[in-house]
Structures are given as structure tokens and as C-alpha cells.
Amino acid sequence: MLELFAINGYPFWLLLGLLLLVSELFVPGLVAAFFGLGALVVGLLTLLGILESTGSQLLCFAIISVLALFALRKQCQRWLRGAEADPATANLDDAGFIGARVEILTDFDDGAGDVLLNGAKWDAESSEPLQRGASAWVTDHRGIVLTVSSQRP
Template sequence: MLESTFINGYAFWLLFGLALLASEFFFPGLIAAFFGIGALAVGLLTLLGVVETSAVQVILFAAFSLVALFGLRRHFKRWLQGSEEDLASADQDDAGFIGARVEVLTDFSDGFGDVLLNGAKWDAESSDALRAGEHARVVDHRGIVLKVTRQQS
């Protein structure tokens, strides 16, 4: 009698739902969480006395889980994983450097010098002979080294 009450009771559904939600941390795929939502919903309805028989609980669990899975998975997946599709085809200027105006801090010697961008000192390279105090434009970057060219007045 106790075993049948536990399986039909709200405690089973609530614990099952929490276990499914916790399993998502160990086996990510964003599927178990929606079945956990379904189990929690059935557990709450059973706790409130809306659902009593185990057949109705199983049917509601399946219905809630499938509606949550197909209705919400796309939105949660985009939110949790981001919307970037392919970094190779994406804009590589993710920092917004290209086209930025910089101030030359030191004379460029052998094509290398320092520039000021957004209040920070950056290493830079240029084929132009740039002097301290001039302004230049960023045309490319390799990691933390900016490639700059003389700004046309």
C-alpha cells in the first residue's frame, strides 16, 4: 500500500522531476530538462489534488513533457548555446577594431610602434612611417597586434 501511494503521490513526481533537471547538468543535451518540467507539473497538480489516478498522471506527464520539449526547446537552445553558427564564416572583427581611429603614441621603428585605442595602449604595425601625435586607422588585427595605416586628412 505504501509503495503504490508513493508512486501515485506527488513526492514521486516532484523527486523524479528534480532528478531529471539535475541530470541535465551531467548529460547536457537540453532534453531531460523538459521531461523534468513535465514531472514537476504533474507533481504540483497531484499535490493540489487535481489529479489522482496514475493513468492520468502518466498521460499528463507525457503531454506536458512533449509540449515543453517541442514548444520551448528551440528558444532555450538559442538562449543557452547562442546563435553563432560558424566562426569561419562569421565577421572576424568581433571586437570592432577595423576602421577605428587611433592616436600614434610612439614613432614607428621598423614598422612597429604603439597606438592608443579606446584609452588603452596597443602594439601596432604599419608599412607607413608614423610619428607620435599623428592619427591612423586600424585596417586589420592579429590577436593583440593592430595593423594601422596613415589616416588621410
């Protein structure tokens, strides 16, 4: 039974591969998964009788794991996290504010006032003198401050 789990047996490699893949769930970093993939491939190649010696198994494990790590890690990270590397540089209109119609709640004195957008009160700024009760459109936003105009964008 002990020789069944020797380092050159396919059960060892398959078990090691599964453990490494599961460890990725507890310590994410997208490194252990590629070593787990390498161990699974070596386990399958050993099961098929292609790899027999311990040295060839270790060499194959190292090559497959390192190649997979360097070749696929960036692609997998992009797939898992999305294509935007820096959310600060992303398009900030994900909520669809630009072009939305708003109701003016307060007169715009010195270019600032309040508007109603989707049932919520927002701070807004405008280069135009807007009057309470009128409608305007969102032309831009900076954080939680909307820029509005009487002209549609």
C-alpha cells in the same frame, strides 16, 4: 510508506522532476530539464487532484515534456548561449579596435610595421608609408594584425 512513492503519487513526480532538473547540471544538453519540467507539472496536477490515474499522469507527462522540449529548447539555448550561433561570423570588433589611435613604432616598409595600442605592441599593415613616432588610426583588423591609416575612419 511504499505507496507514498508509487508512480501515481505526487511525491514521485515532484522528486523525479527535481532529479531531472539537477541531472541537467551534470549532463548538459538541455533535454532532461524539459522532462523535469513535465514531471513537476504532473506532480502539481496530481497534488491538486486534477490527475488521479497512472495512465493520465503518464500521458500528461509525455505530452508536456515533448511539447516543452520542441517549443522551448531553441529559445532556451539562445538565452543560455547568446544569440550568435557561429562566433566566426560575429562582428570581430568586440574589443573596440576600429577607430582607436595608435602610435607607429617602426617605419612601414612594404606596407607592414609595428604599432602601440593600449600599451601593447601589435603587428600592423597599411597601404600608406607611415613613419616611426607618428599617430595613426585602426581602420580594420584581421585576427591579430591591425590595419592602420593616417586618416581617421
